Amino acid sequence: MVLIFLSCSDIDDDYTIIDDNSNWTQKEFTMNYDGLERVYILYKPKNFSENAPLVMMLHGYSSNRNNILSYSQMNSIADRNGFMVCYPQGSITPLTGQTHWNANLQMSDVNDIGFLSNLVSTIQQQYKTSKENVFVSGMSNGGFMSYTLGCEKSDIFKAVASITGTMSGYDWQNCSPAYKIPVLQMSGTNDLTVPWDGTMNTALGWGGAPHILEVMEFWSDINNCIEDEIINFPDVDKTDYSTVSLTKKKGGSYDNEVWFYKVDGGGHDWPGAWGNQDINASEEIWKFFKKHLN
Secondary structure (H helix, E strand, O other): OOEEEEOOOOOOOOOOEEEEEOOOOOEEEEEOOOEEEEEEEEEEEOOOOOOOEEEEEEEEOOHHHHHHHHHHHHHHHHHHHHOOOEEOOOOOOOOOOOEEEOOOOOOOOOOOHHHHHHHHHHHHHHOOOOOOEEEEEEEOOHHHHHHHHHHHEEEOOOOOEEEEEOOOOOOOOOHHOOOOOEEEEEEEEOOOOOOOOOOOHHHHOOOOOOHHHHHHHHHHOOOOOOOOEEOOOOOOOOOOOEEEEEEEEEHHHOOOOOOEEEEEOOOOOOOOOOOOOOOOHHHHHHHHHHOOOO
């Protein structure tokens, strides 16, 4: 049995969490935040120990926690590396009836910045996960939300990784992180959902950011990166009609880096799950996060 008592605002001394069964690896929880019942899945590998990293995985628009858990296969990477994974569920916006993350968009007033920050604090207090090694990644709308957290909660999140996402129009205009934060971005040149050239429709606040290469320069400048390393991955699967190159922007403050994966011919995909098969997006994400562990 799991009992969760939370205030509707920030974490404080008025709440208690009781988990009387620690012998689990995957479990679903609910919590109330800001008047909404929120759901999330935790994965705790058998080799988990106190002060382990925490990786937050955010699904895309109209998707859900179970989908990204399944296709990302991040649990198997956690098994090898001992970190905890959290798969939160976005809320439904009445405007479209779809699940979403409010990455400073114009389709709801849901406080997902507060919810996800609060959720991290909840997990840290219950399971003693690291306060220095909290990472967030997401696909599409989850990638948008990852950038939002990087912009507004860089005191909590150590690094962000966006797969087929970009910055929302609001975030592009207003992002000013309190701390320098490493960024990974993966984009397909044939992505029609979130075009890499910055031509996404501005309706509901989605579009507004420029070409993804300009977004990468923005984060490179924030981190004071001064050199590029380019890696061309072997085209091991000729049937996916795409190739991958990685530009690592290096030499930044605190050894921070900005990694941009260009999937030439790729679409709105999670490489390794569908689309390009030359790389595994989840493996690359953890490689990036691991490089930035404290």
